[in-house]
Amino acid sequence: MLMKRLLVATAAAIALWSWWDYRAGAADSSGLTGPRRRIAVVLSVGGLGDKSFNDSAYEGLLRAVRELGIEEAHGEPADIAEPAEFLDVYAEEGYDLIIGVGFLMKDAVEKAARSHPDRKFALIDAPIDPREYPNCASLLFSEHEGSFLVGALAAMASKSGRVGFVGGMDIPLIHKFKVGYAEGARHVNPECEVLVRYAGAGPDAFHDPVKGKAMAETLFSQGVDVIYHASGSTGNGVIQAAAEHGKLAIGVDANQNYMKPGHVLTSMLKRVDVAVCETIRAVCEERFQGRVCVFGLKEGGIGYAMDEHNRALVTSPMQERVEALKAKILAGEIRVTDYLEVQRGK
Amino acid sequence: MTDVNPPAVEMLHITKRFSGGVVAVEDVSIGVAQGEIHAVIGENGAGKSTLMGVLSGLIPADSGEIRLSGAPVSNPGPASAVRHGIGMVYQHFMLIPVFTVAENIVLGREPAAGLRFDRRAAEEQVRALSDRYGLKVDPAARVETLSVGQEQRVEILKVLHCGADILILDEPTAVLTPQETKDLFSVLLQLKSQGKTILFISHKLNEVLAIADTITVLRHGKVVETMPAKGAMKESLARMMVGRDLESGAPDPRHPVGAVASASAEVLLELERIEVLRDNGLPALRGVSLQVRSGEILGLAGVEGNGQTELLEVAAGLREKVGGEIRLHDGVSGRDVSRTSISERHRLGLSHIPEDRHRRGLVLDFSVVENAILGRHRDEAFCGPWGIRSSADIEAATLAERFEVHANDLADRVRGLSGGNQQKLVVGRELARRPRVLLAAQPTRGVDLAAVAIIHRALREARSTGAAILLVSSDLSELLALSDRIAVMYEGSVVATLDPAKTTEEELGLYMAGGGRSSAIPS
Amino acid sequence: MNEFSLLPALVPATIQAATPLLFAALGGLISERAGIVNLALEGMMLAGAFAGACAAILLHDAVPGHPAAAAAGAVMAALVAGALVALLHAAACITFRADQVVSGIALNMLVLGLTVFFSQSIFHMKGGTPQLEEVTLGRLSLGASMALSPLCFVAAAVLPVAGFLLFSTPFGLRLRACGEHPRAAATVGIPVARIRYLAVLASGLLAGLGGLYLVFDVGSFSKEMTSGRGYIALAAIIFGRWRPGLTLAGCLLFGLAQSLQLQLQGRVEVPVAFLQMLPYGVTLVVLAGAIGRSTPPAALGKTG
């Protein structure tokens, strides 16, 4: 009897929810004709909504849908075993290109590339040997170059001469951001101090905004007034803290300037969207090949964000100076340390 | 009495079934007049407590009606019962140990000063109430520090504080000394004189005849008769309770059958200056020394809470002691088993029929077979390299037959068995060990008379084969019928050791109330 | 490494880390004092966080320009959502007499799933919401260096209120009676089920606020953002031996450990992991009775 009442109540609650459904019309704009390429993206653990890495990759996929008329699918793994399963599912379902997002997926992509030699794969952020995996492209970024530029901006904007860095995990890939950033800051102000914090040891470290905020507040309390984060959605907390404390944050991967206008100095743009969309374009134009592609300043894969949200923060002398630095890097006059290369060289 | 005033309480056609179709009370109707003491008597399991539970609203009836002063109670439940002035003193006290006396008593109708609970007013109210009825308690004391008798006073005060006009007392004397019982009765008479209506549950006929105005006899969930107490005969009441004459085959208690141990028989169990603390840190046993000889039943009398339970638990190994020695004799020399594990004591020939079969005696969710070997499951007879052997089934079947344990299937859970069958299973299992020493606590509590007879027979048989039996019972007639000697305990000490042939229930009662310290016969 | 002393930053950081815990712990305390184990605190917090974020964003979209109204709506939504989960827990535990621990675990799973489910269907974001933009609760300044969320003060105010309610009012006496000996309470006419429902409901309201605190702290909702704080609150209750004052101490201890490990990073060579473990270890030690005996309400967790 009570059970029945409970069921009725649940149904009513659900009906209420569906009535309140906020969903906009389906985003499917499939007006295109012809045989369509089918492309799948397997996102990094944490999934969509990080406003940086994953969202950026997804943005690239959607752009390909719009511009190239492909059919898309995307998977959001919930644990470390699932990326491999998603890759398998998409390969079996006959997707032409399957892109793995994030260095955590390296093993899984290699394995999938081995067991599905007739499919094309791409991996973002970690190199895969094209001689061994000819059906596999790796998409790498010169994060150190972009980090150098935002580091220079940070040092210019800092009044205390003390800038901060919040990383997700204490790992080589994040060190690459940190080292570039520190070099940029010191290039502008050799006295500049860089305080570094990491969110944690597990993949969770990239989606814990509560912790990100606490870390940023700690850094602010220690005299830091600009913080650059390379920590996925953990950085949302960093930006929030900057807004609350009247300090500055620097976004990463995607343009995060809009998140707290006036408090995000700039964002280090890592155009995962560009890399994703270009790789898809290569497949559509039948010129995909297994190789390591590096997206740097030169390729437009890396940059720093300027828009109406940070116009007031970056004065034109500052911007001129950064542009000069950028030109020097492009010209090879400044060589920013690539931490990973140093590691490999060791 | 005229019919102008409707009875204070009327219960009409009350039926209550528990799951499994067990009928607790069936079509029971009783009426209680304003200002009388109405006793409800019956054997254990006759439905007395269930009926009163229905009246107090704690147990919802399946059908039937309750009327108070002629008005039907529309929405029965504890709250409504309290509103209608019904208060019940439960057999198992409904007190909160960590609350103070005052908090317990005013709970549900607390005096308040603004939003705040007015503790001082509460204590004042309790003091006034306890003065008025002569029920002395300290309102600020925590209930967990009180004695059982004091707890009962708190319970009665609680009911009075609720403003109850109708008091229900469920076996109130079970835990009291005769003196405390006398005090209780004078309180009840005082309450009656103030116009309170009292329902009194008991199975002790003497008490009922002493205090009640009207008696209702219940048997198997049905009313046998309601009659005025004046002129009622003890024997006929007893017959109504059990449905037949009291077992005529019962041996005369003054001439126990079986081998009576001589003073020279071997001492098998020896307790020396045992000292034990209660859970609350107060002394429970103050240097008790006892010896039980082969072929002897030593009865242990005493009001509940005077240390008998603790004594048996210490001997069984279930309770720590702070002083003294326990020796089990194996024919040559006594071995101090104070530090010996329970299973080792079992091996040395000790058996224990626990006082509470549900708590200590049985695993209710185990089958009859599994319970039949509980404690003996590591014996080679039942246990092989691959686990428990099928010989356990045979053992269970044998036990069931010998002790008349009625179960549909030996693989059924014992939870579904009646209390008598459960108890017979426990007794049978413990005796099947062929113990040299048997500790028997309340072996016949709450079982039907047929089961009592079987259990008594089994205990006598064990004695005749040379076992030493230490028997604790709150049923004095049982003690007198079975024991070769009776030791009386009072406040943690043995105050007397008596010869059952030369004593009476009255004399026992005197000692149990702490009325003297002497030893009638040497132990 | 630098001349900045720990203390000025540590105090506000500890208070901020302890606030959501305190909300949940006080709720749990009330519920457990009434005899209902509340493992569902985690789910209640998460539900409060999600509903609060949704309300803030949707109201702000619907009626732009009134961030204060949206913030008020968020508070209401968090309270309602926490209460809804509490209602389910109460129904399961009290009406259906389900195992309280199991019900708590199931509800935590349920809320986790539903937040992702609905964030997907409402915002097309899996397990997250957009930024709250200008909807905030603001900050109240305390001296020069301390500006705290108003919710910190609410939590601080709820503490004595809860303490007064539990230990100084007739209602509190009845509530504790339900947790100690429900049958005894029932026999004197106390509506045990109703009081237990109210207690669990109170825990839902408070835990909902605890979740909301997190949302306003970071300005958006993200999947699993409570990350075990409901369980930590439970530990704080045990640490506090079911007393409000000591429970506060427990919450502050956990808050301190959390902020200390952030403060000390880069300063000392103590592995962060050990600082993170510390409060859990201390709770175990407290449980083991090494620091005084901890006695839960007698009827805690007993069904029926």
Place this chain on the structure above:
Amino acid sequence: MLKKLDELSVSAWALLAAGVVVSLVILAIGENPIAVGRALIDGAFGGPRRVANTLQYAIPLTLSGLAVALAFRGGLFNIGVEGQLYVGAFAAAIVASPVASRTAGEGLATACGPLAILAAILAGVTAGAFWAGIAGALKSLRGVNEVIATIMLNWIALFLVGYLVNLPSFKATGDIPQTAEIAAGGRLPGLFPLSGDGAVMAGSGLLLALTTLLAVVWLFGRSVLGYEIRAVGHNPSAAEAAGIPVRGRLLQTMLLSGAIAGLVGADQVLGVHHRFIANFSPGFGYLGIAIALLGRNHPVGIVIAAFLFAALKGGALQMDALTNVPREMITVLQAVLLLFVAAAAGVRARMGARET
């Protein structure tokens, strides 16, 4: 026997009810529950790889269900399986990796392999038992509620292994907090091929699970230890009076439960990931609670429940990959299921209680 069936029917009804509730939720977001159901089944059983995945996922679920159920039978609620399996996994990994990598490629590897595997399994089991034993010891010696103790220990375990795996001596080079890969000789071998070409194998973890299952069946069906554990679980006072060392049995129950949890970890390391990876478990320990309850603590029921959950997981992934229904729907389904089973059990217990 009839009673057992009756008890499982509660689970079946709960499953049906939960399915109805979740279908309504799916309808509410405008999707077709039947299509979703088809995707679920296809994802779980459509093709050898998916069957293999379902099987592989059912192994840890069965084991952790057994771990929880074993403790339940002994009257203990082990919420700590998650922490225990992490500790077990890490122990197995550090034992397996040096042995296996040193002998990799050499003739010795084939000889050492089985021994290394055995040693690693043993290490995992021991470590899991030890971790559970802490809660067991606290329970039996100090009367500490094991629910809270195991929750605390879960956190400590997570931080501990998270710290250890990042130590230079254990961490493999690279960005991921994981230990070095175990060489082929140190891994659990494939058991039998599931696809024609032999590319998809059923892991020999299946054998581990089966052995454990049979051991648990024997433990509670016939063994004296199991009898005593159950007696303690149902009525510790009576067990004590019967001469059963209650405290010892409580500790042993926790040890055994933790040992099975450790086996889950060892299986994941040796048979699936071939290394320890931080945060590898998708909550096997917590799912084990749901599975034990759904399977009514009965080994057969647990296997059925574990396969159900494993199929749901595989199907959910497929659904997530190819439809608009988020996979958290499965979490919702499991939660509702658990709630219904718990409520139904409560109602039955109340109806069955004899009040006197």
